[in-house]
Amino acid sequence: MTPITEVEGRRIALSNLDKVLYPATGTTKGELLHYCASVSGPLLAHLENRPVSFLRFPDGPAGQRFFTKNPPPGTPAWVKTAEVPRSEDKAARQVVVSDLATLMWAANLVVEFHTPQWRADAPALADRLVLDLDPGEPASVVECCEVAGWLRDRLAADGLEAYAKTSGSKGLHLLSALEPTPSEQVSAYAKTLAKEAEAALPGLVTHKMAKALRPGKVFVDFSQNAAAKTTATPYTVRAKERPTVSAPVSWAEVESCAAPDDLVFLIGDIGPRLDRDGDLLAPLLDPDEAGRLP
Template identity: 50%
Template sequence: MSAASKVPVRVGGRELTLSNLDKVLYPEFGFTKAEVIDYYSRIAPVLLPHLAGRPLTVKRYPNGVDGMSFFEKNAPEHTPGWVRRARLPVPGSTKDRETIDFAVLDDLPGLVYYANLAALELHVPQWRVDDDGRALPPDTLVFDLDPGPPATIVECCAVALRLREVLADDGLEARPKTSGSKGMQLYAAWDCREEPSAYAKRLAQVLAKEHPGQVVSVMAKKLRPGKVFIDWSQNNPAKTTVAPYSLRARARPTVSTPLLWEEVESCGSPEDLVFTSSDVLARVEEHGDLFHEA
């Protein structure tokens, strides 16, 4: 790497070296690494509260969305010492590790550091760690609505509206967002009334029984064409879900975007709920953080 391709910057009082800023990471859109870093820097005020305290898993695309990619849980060896880490057990790790040193992004310098690594996608669990890095009980419930073609996010919206009613009956307020890919997710603050996966599974099964032509609650692919799979298993403590405001590695720099319920109710086409980075920055300017808990 030539010296010219490295740019020293100061972010939030930290010294960082950015590299290959003109590298195109979204070829179809001509979206560069510099633009990825710019997006994450500008969205940080609403993104960071949803990352704070949560062990981070990233999906990195060093050669862009059309190149090879890899998930990374362990903070890289070259991670600056000022990036917070939490050493956590990972039973059943595919790499035979008993623990992993996760990064925990609480500030802008850490976010920029990861954006410079072409960590396009940011994924977090439904629980946080305390100040000593110990896992806390889950504080969030999530339902991942995944459409089986030819179903689309339009069908997901219909299921989301029914799921909102069921959750409201249990005193839980649902918040919708797009996945930034083809589906969507519903979140609710969780009070640990029971094991979250068991609760989410039960609700998914109820909806699948009530609407067998629209909803499926099991992962079997042969059952999913034309239906919406309610993936309740995302509540497993070992699993992560794409964070609100994270970019996705699609042809366009789409974002997992918090929604107004009015948008869910009126969705008539998949394109109605596709938002790129510039769209999302404009939405935040207009609405603030739609995913902010009341």
């Protein structure tokens, strides 16, 4: 029998809590839901007012995975949705995770959370910039950290403060808070930065996606600034072999990274990090911290 839990006055069916989702660590679905509840403060802050896309993996990372932007079948009527543009002549609705009840309902579906760089009430007006640093083997997050340092200084030269988080996979994400800016302008600026990074670090960086160009280099992916694109939300758990988290990291951690495992964080690591450091990405949520593109 599926247990019913009441969260903030909403009745939610939580299913298969003993199901092992991550055999490598023995992590169960119940433990995954407990993690989401325990980090709900900062996780909800970064999900707030952003239409969510779900990468669902109900049978664990080794099972079927599918990406959906539409509200899943059976979405409760009380779950908030927002109209979002899909093309010039069409619009659709997507879930907005606005409270703990919605978060736990979504977590029960077993999902990664992915969000755009804009808010639901201002489509295609980005309030943050993102650069996804993706290493091509044999490069790793160690090389990403070297590139991140260069990009941090380059952004600072334009008056933008950069913050870092792990992708929860192999790479690193850099983010900066912006005054609302059309996504096309942010994308163009991000592409310029990627090209400049390649020119400055030609043996280490490529700004092109072609796989043939990427072995041993860091691909600076600027494309996630496009209005139609999304990025793994801070604190989301990834559908990887282990329950890795897209975790905020300090610049001291970036600068001292000597091996890939130095910047791998599992769900059990995040609570102690929040207790010690708070949300390292909190400045992204402060309008007073927002910068302006040159």
